[in-house]
Amino acid sequence: MHFTLRQLHVFVTIAQHQNVSRAAEVLAMSQSACSSALKDLEQQYDAPLFERIGKRLQTNELGQRLRPMAKALLDQAAELELALKQHKEVAQLKLGATLTIGNYLAVELIQKFITQYHGSATLKVANTHDVVESLLNFDLDLGLIEGEIHHPDLQILPWQNDELVCFCHPDHPLANKETLSDKDLINATWILREEGSGTRQTFDRALHGLLPDLNVLLELQHTEAIKRAVKGGLGIACLSRISLEEAFAHKTLVPLNVPHRDFSRMLYVVVHKQKYRSTGITQWLNMCNLAP
Incomplete structure (x- = not known):
């Protein structure tokens, strides 16, 4: 075996950051030492691992294929080192x-x-x-x-399993409705999670066909911010039941029943x-x- 764990560590870190100077900083090495380690690894096997695009390095086809194997080898080595130091397997x-x-x-x-x-x-x-x-x-x-x-x-x-629940402030006009219709959902003002979140993905799926007509006042990243906005009377929202149990128990927020829409996930x-x-x-x- 001609490669070293240090060379693999350099290769994986450069692949992660796509930049030699940043990788050297992470590894607490000089930039020249980092570059030399990568160059030695590539020259030993006559196997370039990156495409050079200006100052950025992007793994080529071979580099992409070898990166998971190199990372797995480094992970095993780190686990072995911990086991040797502590005389037991460490989670x-x-x-x-x-x-x-x-x-x-x-x-x-x-x-x-x-x-x-x-x-x-x-x-x-x-x-x-x-x-x-x-x-x-x-x-x-x-x-x-x-x-x-x-x-x-x-x-x-x-x-x-989990499910989303629509909810509002106890004084909201919809709070005392037994069930909400699609018309109620369209007429409501909504505070929603941001695009790209799992909660928003489930909400959009559940309300398919209505999305273009919804009145979305705010899109927020954090569930607690959404709950505060609803408590402040800004509108209604939809979040995981997990995040609402305490508020429902203290009746600071109340669930809304939308039985004809599937909010399970x-x-x-x-x-x-x-x-x-x-x-x-x-x-x-x-x-x-x-x-x-």
């Missing part, structure tokens, strides 16, 4: 979660993971699009998402198909009752 995860899961489910899950497996985890909370991009770039080990996605490089595992755990299945990934999937 260590980089998680990404969409906003509803991140704000209302993820912390409890991480606590369970740490208690059960004595591991550690970091959490990035973002919308579905950003979590997926981070998974594809190998910045995350696992994603917990609300949106429906399809990508050939990702394994998408159905995890648990699935929550998913997502992992890159070529991601090395570390101890932490396997343990998390087991904890969620999902096959590794």
Whole structure:
């Protein structure tokens, strides 16, 4: 074996940032040392791994094919090093979660993971699009998402059921209606999640045929901001029941019944198909009752 882990680390980091100087900064190396490590790796096998486009480096076909394998090898080496240092297998995860899961489910899950497996985890909370991009770039080990996605490089595992609920302030004119009609939905003023979020995706699917006629006053990224806007009397909204349980219990917000529209959805755990299945990934999937 002629390549080194250091060369692979340089290759993977440059592929991630598409820039040698940025990769050198991340690796705490000089730019010349970083460039030399990549050059040595490419010359050893007469195998260019990047297309040079000005100051930016973009992986070529070979680089794209080898990057997941190199990253998996580095992940295994890191896990081996931790096991040697601590004399046991260590569960260590980089998680990404969409906003509803991140704000209302993820912390409890991480606590369970740490208690059960004595591991550690970091959490990035973002919308579905950003979590997926981070998974594809190998910045995350696992994603917990609300949106429906399809990508050939990702394994998408159905995890648990969820549903959205339309809601309003108790003093809103619609609060005492037994059920809402499509006319009510069109005449209402809406505060919605932003495009690209799993919640918005489910809402748009549920209200197909009505979307061009809806009066959308605000699009906000955070569920708590939407709830505050509704409490302030700005309109009605639609969010996951998970995020509304406390407000419904205290009657600061009230649910609206829209039985003829389907607001059900699935929550998913997502992992890159070529991601090395570390101890932490396997343990998390087991904890969620999902096959590794």
